[in-house]
Structures are given as structure tokens and as C-alpha cells.
Amino acid sequence: MMNDLDTTRQLVQRGQSSASAEMERSIASAQSSACAHAFTRTMFEEARHHAAQPAVARLPLAGLAVSVKDLFDIEGQPTPAGSVALAHAPVARQDAPAVTRLRTAGAVLIGRSNMVEFAFSGVGTNPHFGTPAAWDGRFGALPGPALVPGGSSSGAAISVATGAAFIGLGSDTGGSLRIPAALNGLVGFKSTARLVPTAGMVPLSPTLDTVGALTRSVRDAVLAHEVLAARRVRHNPVPLSGWRLAVPGALFLESLDSHVAHVFARTLQTLRRAGAHITEMALPETTDVLALQTGGGLTAAESYAWHRQLLSQYGPQYDPRVRSRIERGASMLAADYLDLLRTRQHWMERMQRQLANVDALLSPTVPIVAPSIASVAPARHQDAAQDAERDAEFFRTNALLLRNTSVVNLLDGCALSLPCHQQGEWPVGLMLWHTALHDDTVLHIGLRVEEALARQ
Structure with missing residues (x-):
């Protein structure tokens, strides 16, 4: 099992390793076959x-490698957002604030990570730059055919899982950090959106977009969040038994495949043996999420507003699956959009009342294990019926992968996905979540849960 960021930076700061030596290991991983298609551009x-500079080892991130999702500005580089439609866009004049904060803390950028075009899918495929295959960040290679990495922060996840980066800077609009975390045995933290600036990134839905990171441990997630949010997480010594935890029913437990259901049930048993008090909560309000996503919801409406001019010029260059989802927003009237915002606000208030008496909720991050890339890849040079069948499978998979995670974005909440599978099993993510500004509580419970699962 690879060292996490916290362990490695201690080795560097004690002189037992060096930023340069660690960077060479990261570059070797980035050049390996396991990392194929994980980057759209490398900066070796x-x-x-930068890793060779003596002062960098004394900074919080100790000169260690960080990957940057292709939708963030890096000074002097174009920002393609996983697309060829922005090939002629001017280069960025300055770093995005999130990139600046990472650099200031001592991160060294190793490359731009691949992603779903314009971040509009939870599956992780990209027809322009290839699709990286899932890789278990805790236990290594996955057996069998290449599996989807999850998206849209696909390359960010693979860069961390394979050892090419210690932090994968990404974004999360409906689950784009947590889905790839779950499918690759990683930790993904979606903070309350307002805590990290989204300036300097290609937007998907400004109402829902969140900047965050993929890491190898919860303590690394805490450190990454402190850097990105420019705040300190308030430490809390309360043990696992001191928190009020609940498992929501309704939407979150529907259509679980047998492996996810088994691992989730075993995880709850492990946490109860460790002293956790876990109750069941019906939470029927979550089924109302479907009404908030009618016609593509906020994401389609807001993405179309940003893309409509670009589509008129470069529409044929878009991934057809991405373009079709964006164009759903063209039919939404301004009155419909305002109604949707009001409906969401009322739903959020109802959810906040329901969750007032619990500290965090536990659910599977996604209800299925990663399917094969071949099962959802576009059918090339085949007849229309086969193409339609493959597209239908892609959109079915995409809806399942986004189902649980997107609730938190619509809630303007915070959520942590951490691995709960054992060695030799398909990766499964456990999601801890709550409403806005419960970030510190979710992270502290995550630390205690990670400890309990490590002892099993």
C-alpha cells in the first residue's frame, strides 16, 4: 500500500526522503501503463x-506532486476542460485561486488531469483524449477488463490511485470527486461549496459547482481542505460512539448491486462493534430530488447559458453525449428556472429540519461497482440500433452513479467518500454527509470511521 501525503511529507521534513526523490517516484508512476490517459498534459x-528547491520541503505540502483537473486555469496554459472545442482559446493569464493556494502551500504541479468533457458525466469516459481505467488506490490493479474510472474527475482519481500525485485537484457538481473516489478506493471530499473559490475554472453549474480534492486518506483530505479553503479544521476529540449517525432509506438504498449491499452492511456492523450508534431514517424527502432534475435541472440550464455561443461555432466537435445533455437547457424558460430555484430552496429547508438531530448520515457513495469501459463506450462503425443500445446503457449507468451523490450538491451540503472494501474486493465507497457548514464534523467522523475500518 502506498504512503499517503501526511506520511510522505513527514519523511521529507525529517530528512528521511526528499521532495526530488518523491517527485521521481511520482513521475515514474505517471509514465506507467496504469496511468494511461490520466493526463492531458504533463509538466515533468x-x-x-520546483521539487529541487530547498525551501519547498518546509511548506505544508512539502514539494509533493499534485495533479490539476483540466478545467482549472494554470498561468500560461490553455484550459481545454477535456474538450477539443476550446483548442483555440487563449492561454490563462493567471492561476485559478485553488491552484495558487496549492502552490503557496508547497505543492508541485505534475500535470493536467484528464476529465469528462466539460465535466458533464459521472462515468468518466472521454472520446477525445481516451479513458483511463480504474485502479484501486489501496490495493493496486483490478482484475479483469478495464473498468470505468468514474467522473468527471477521472484523471485526477487515477493520478492519485496510481501514485502519480498525492492530491488530485478536482471539482464536484453532482458527485465528480466522490464517484471516482468510490470506484478507485480513494477518499474524495466535497466541501460546502462556498468555502473554496471557483474562480478560474470552466463552470458546469455555478449554483452547484464545488472545488475539492481526491486523496489517499481522510487525514490527507483534511489537509487538502485546509489549504484549498484557507481555513483550519476545528479538531474534535469525540470518539465514534459520541456521534449521532443515521442511515437514510428511500432513494439511497434502492437498486444496490449485491457486492455494494454486502460491503455496506458489513461496514455498518463493523462501525457498530466499534461503538457507533447508528439509527435508520426514512427521509422520504430525498425522493423529491427527481423533481429538481426534470428537464436536466440546474445543470442543464446553467451549462447551456455558458455553452450556447460555443455550441453555435463548435457543436460538432463536442462529445454527442455531453452535447445532448447541455442542449436540454435550451428549452428551459427563465420563469421555469426561477421556479426551480425556489423549489430547491424550500426542499433544502425541509431537509435541514429533518437532519437537525443527527451529526452525519451514512450511505453507499454509489449503488454499483464500476462497469467495464467497453460496456459504455460508443459503438463505432455499427448500426443505429447498436449505437442506441450502447447509449442507453451509458445514460442508465450515469444516472445510477450520480443518484446518491447529487443529493448532497442539491442540498448545498458537504460529503466525504472513503473506501470500505477489503483487499481482493471490488472498490466500494462509504459516503458520510450532512447539510452546509457541517464540514468539520463530517471530516472528524470520517477520521474515526477510517480508524475503525482499518482495524477490521
């Missing part, structure tokens, strides 16, 4: 130069 020589 620049990374070597």
Missing part, C-alpha cells in the same frame, strides 16, 4: 525544478 521538467 518543471516539476523536477
Whole structure:
């Protein structure tokens, strides 16, 4: 099992390793076959130069490698957002604030990570730059055919899972950090959206977009959040038995495949043996999420507003599956959009009242294990019926992967996905979540849950 960021930076700061030596290991991983299609652009020589600076080892991130999702601005580089439609866009004049904060803390950028075009899918495929295959960040290679990595922060996840980066800077609009975390045995933290600036990134839905990170441990997630949000997480010594935890029913437990259902049930048993008090909560309000997503919801409406001019010029260059989802927003009237915002606000208030007496909720991050890339890849040079069948499977898979995670975005909440599977099993994520500004509580419970699962 690879060291996490916290362990590695201690080795560097004690002189037992060096930022340069660790960078060479990261570059070797980035060049390996396991990392194929994980990057759209690498920055190896620049990374070597920065890692060699003596002062960098004393900073919080100790000169260690970080990947940057392709939708964030990096000074002097274009920001393609996983698309060829932005190939002629001017280069960025400055770093996005999130990138600046990582650099200031001592991160060294190793490359731009691949992603779903314009971040509009939870599956992780990209027809322009290839699709990286899932890789278990705790236990290594997955057996059998190549599996989807989850999206839209697909390359960010693979860069961390394979050892090419210690932090994968990404975004989360409906689950784009937590879905790839679950499918690759990683930790993904979606903070309350307002805590990290979204400036300097290609937006998907400004109402829902959140900037965050993929890491190898919860303590790394805490550190990454502190850097990105420019705040300190308030430490809390309360043990696992001191928190009020609940498992929501309704939407979250529907259509679980047998492996996810088994691992989730075993995880709850492990946590109860460790002293956790876990109750069941019906939470029927979650089924109302479907009404908030009618016609593509906020994501379709807001993405179309940003893309409509670009579509008129470069529409044929878009991934057809992405383009079709964006264009759903063209039919939403301004009155419908305002109604949707009001409906969401009322739903959020109802959910906040329901969740006032619990500290965090536990649910499977996604209800299925990763399917094969081949099962959802576009059918090329085949007849229309086969193409339609493959597209239907893609959209069915996409809806399942986004189902649980998107509730938290619509709630303007915070959520942590951490691995709960054992060695030799398909990766499964456990999601801890709550409403806005419960970030510190969710992270602290995550630390205690991670400890309990490590002892099983």
C-alpha cells in the first residue's frame, strides 16, 4: 500500500526522503501503463525544478506532486476542460485561486488531469483524449477488463490511485470527486461549496459547482481542505460512539448491486462493534430530488447559458453525449428556472429540519461497482440500433452513479467518500454527509470511521 501525503511529507521534513526523490517516484508512476490517459498534459521538467528547491520541503505540502483537473486555469496554459472545442482559446493569464493556494502551500504541479468533457458525466469516459481505467488506490490493479474510472474527475482519481500525485485537484457538481473516489478506493471530499473559490475554472453549474480534492486518506483530505479553503479544521476529540449517525432509506438504498449491499452492511456492523450508534431514517424527502432534475435541472440550464455561443461555432466537435445533455437547457424558460430555484430552496429547508438531530448520515457513495469501459463506450462503425443500445446503457449507468451523490450538491451540503472494501474486493465507497457548514464534523467522523475500518 502506498504512503499517503501526511506520511510522505513527514519523511521529507525529517530528512528521511526528499521532495526530488518523491517527485521521481511520482513521475515514474505517471509514465506507467496504469496511468494511461490520466493526463492531458504533463509538466515533468518543471516539476523536477520546483521539487529541487530547498525551501519547498518546509511548506505544508512539502514539494509533493499534485495533479490539476483540466478545467482549472494554470498561468500560461490553455484550459481545454477535456474538450477539443476550446483548442483555440487563449492561454490563462493567471492561476485559478485553488491552484495558487496549492502552490503557496508547497505543492508541485505534475500535470493536467484528464476529465469528462466539460465535466458533464459521472462515468468518466472521454472520446477525445481516451479513458483511463480504474485502479484501486489501496490495493493496486483490478482484475479483469478495464473498468470505468468514474467522473468527471477521472484523471485526477487515477493520478492519485496510481501514485502519480498525492492530491488530485478536482471539482464536484453532482458527485465528480466522490464517484471516482468510490470506484478507485480513494477518499474524495466535497466541501460546502462556498468555502473554496471557483474562480478560474470552466463552470458546469455555478449554483452547484464545488472545488475539492481526491486523496489517499481522510487525514490527507483534511489537509487538502485546509489549504484549498484557507481555513483550519476545528479538531474534535469525540470518539465514534459520541456521534449521532443515521442511515437514510428511500432513494439511497434502492437498486444496490449485491457486492455494494454486502460491503455496506458489513461496514455498518463493523462501525457498530466499534461503538457507533447508528439509527435508520426514512427521509422520504430525498425522493423529491427527481423533481429538481426534470428537464436536466440546474445543470442543464446553467451549462447551456455558458455553452450556447460555443455550441453555435463548435457543436460538432463536442462529445454527442455531453452535447445532448447541455442542449436540454435550451428549452428551459427563465420563469421555469426561477421556479426551480425556489423549489430547491424550500426542499433544502425541509431537509435541514429533518437532519437537525443527527451529526452525519451514512450511505453507499454509489449503488454499483464500476462497469467495464467497453460496456459504455460508443459503438463505432455499427448500426443505429447498436449505437442506441450502447447509449442507453451509458445514460442508465450515469444516472445510477450520480443518484446518491447529487443529493448532497442539491442540498448545498458537504460529503466525504472513503473506501470500505477489503483487499481482493471490488472498490466500494462509504459516503458520510450532512447539510452546509457541517464540514468539520463530517471530516472528524470520517477520521474515526477510517480508524475503525482499518482495524477490521
